[in-house]
Amino acid sequence: MSEHHTLSAKLDYQFSDADLLKTALTHRSAADKHNERLEFLGDSLLGYLIADRLFRQFPDAREGQLTRLRASLVKGETLADIARDLNLGHFLILGSGELKSGGWRRDSILADTLEAVIGAVYLDGGLNACEDLIDKLYQTRLKGLSLSHIDKDPKTRLQEYLQAKKLQLPQYKITAITGDDHNQIFNVSCRIAELPKAVQGEGRSRRHAEQAAAKRVLKLLQTK
């Protein structure tokens, strides 16, 4: 366990209970006492603390903007990046199967482990220690954040447009799925009260098809 000193230094936190850190680093493939419960706890703490920081940092942001900013900060990809900065993959305790298949560099495992570490710091040092950790891990990312950075996708823009006008939200419906299992094309219709007919969109996933439909609806609204 002595090499955990390096990790403690990176986290800027010294565990009273070294077993707790060990559990946080243990993937379910390696032992019965693994990190999934801690991950559950850490995930909820991260959600709360990031929400709290964003709420204060952006007093003029709307709820939808705060939600999107938070999503960008707590998504697996971001967590995996932070985990890599901490060299967390080096400390993972994995079962032999996961070890062979390179689990230590997989985004999902790195992200889950980081959440477990956050949960472990909370149990070991309390909420204040956990807040210090989050603020340290997210310092640069929070500083660099601005509302203009949020890329709004067409569905979001359409929703915000309708909400601002206090109109009903759009209804999306899959109208057809064609192609074979690995090459499906989705057709989706988007209906809003302002337009007489549903508008169609097509894409390689339901989400893409919905975005395509929303984009067309926005165009139609602009030319109205």
Add this chain to the structure above:
Amino acid sequence: MSEHHTLSAKLDYQFSDADLLKTALTHRSAADKHNERLEFLGDSLLGYLIADRLFRQFPDAREGQLTRLRASLVKGETLADIARDLNLGHFLILGSGELKSGGWRRDSILADTLEAVIGAVYLDGGLNACEDLIDKLYQTRLKGLSLSHIDKDPKTRLQEYLQAKKLQLPQYKITAITGDDHNQIFNVSCRIAELPKAVQGEGRSRRHAEQAAAKRVLKLLQTK
């Protein structure tokens, strides 16, 4: 605002900043200064505090069980029930449209407002006040909770079965949607590595069809 005394009594919390409570009770249909930002904050606090309580109350629960318990406690229906206990609908500030259409008894509006009130107590009185509130609101519901109460649906049971065996998770795919707009039937296939062929399920929503498919897969696995 004097009638808010009744609400304060029910919440067992006296606001220093009465405006904060007013904002928490204001639906976006009524004013520009509405409760959506507070709802964002309250939602994250609720998620964290309930996760914390469940983690401690159920030291032997697996992550999946904690997640399901939490979902049952923070879902809109539960929040709306709690809001009704508080008679929150009586204090809502709604726009005329929402007022006419009975917005004060709609689950979603009640649930969102309760989250906003939680966020407002947090800003007004700090985390301790917010913890006291959550513990008060959830006292009976947390006490009455047990692991055996979690109804596991087929998809969940299938996932847990595969995870326990360290196998890949099932893949669900929509294979057909038939019927007209208001009467659609979904066909979904569920594929797992252990079975040679994908198994079909049918239902009135994608979710129902997936559950039906998972149920058949479980049966096939039991008779293997």
